Amino acid sequence: MAAAYLNCTGAGRFRAESAGSHPAAAVHPLAIETLERHHIPWTGHPPRGMDGLEREPWDVVITVCDRAKESCPFFPGQPVLAHWGMEDPAGAAGSLEAKRRAFDHAFVTLARRIDLLLALPFDKLERRELQGRVRAIGQTTPDAVRVASSASHRP
Numbered sequence: 001m002a003a004a005y006l007n008c009t010g011a012g013r014f015r016a017e018s019a020g021s022h023p024a025a026a027v028h029p030l031a032i033e034t035l036e037r038h039h040i041p042w043t044g045h046p047p048r049g050m051d052g053l054e055r056e057p058w059d060v061v062i063t064v065c066d067r068a069k070e071s072c073p074f075f076p077g078q079p080v081l082a083h084w085g086m087e088d089p090a091g092a093a094g095s096l097e098a099k100r101r102a103f104d105h106a107f108v109t110l111a112r113r114i115d116l117l118l119a120l121p122f123d124k125l126e127r128r129e130l131q132g133r134v135r136a137i138g139q140t141t142p143d144a145v146r147v148a149s150s151a152s153h154r155p
Contacts, residue, residue: 001031001034001035001040001103001106001107001110002016002018002062002064002110002114003016003017003018004016004018004035004040004041004042004043005035005038005040005107005110005111005114006114006117006118008040008041009111009114009115009118010114010118013118017048017053017056018047018048019047019048019049019050019053020047020048020049020050020065021049021050021065023046023047023048023049024047024090025046025047026046026047027042027046027047028089028090028103030089030090030099030100030103031089031090031103033100033103034100034103034104034106034107035107037104038107038111053075054074054075054076057077058075058077058079059079059080060079060080060081060082060117060134061075061079061080061081061082062081062082062083062084062134062138063082063083063084063085064083064084064085064086064110065085065086065088078127080127080130080131080134081131082131082134082135082137082138083135083138084110084113084137084138085138086106086109086110087102087106088106089102089103089105089106109141112140112141113137113138113140116137116140117134117137120133120134
């Protein structure tokens with residue numbers, strides 16, 4: 001969901017890829033449904049593993065799953081690395097509605113964090129400061145973003 005959202009909202013500034021340490025055979029149907037409900041296009045590609053990622057040039061690498069963080073390969077070229085840990089909605093238990101809520105919560109969390117990422121002045125920040133800011137975004141919750149953004153618009 002994060003890659004689809006970033007590719008859609010990044011307006012060509014970014015090329016996001018998604019990969020997993022233990023990718024499923026297919027993208028979870030509720031992930032696709034969630035993207036569709038939020039009008040985010042999904043290209044229909046199967047989940048990708050991490051093999052070969054270290055051979056591609058990356059500017060920013062963000063992990064969202066603790067398993068991915070622990071098994072992330074070494075990336076040459078010193079990309080900005082950050083971990084935006086969160087619950088995997090695919091592991092949600094309960095009714096179909098409870099599972100949908102888990103996917104919606106994950107989507108909103110990722111969308112808010114990506115919106116903050118897109119607002120960063122990449123061309124004006126030194127790598128170390130950029131890494132600090134990208135990492136700090138991972139501590140942001142959807143509610144905190146709403147409070148911060150409404151507070152910042154006050155005179």
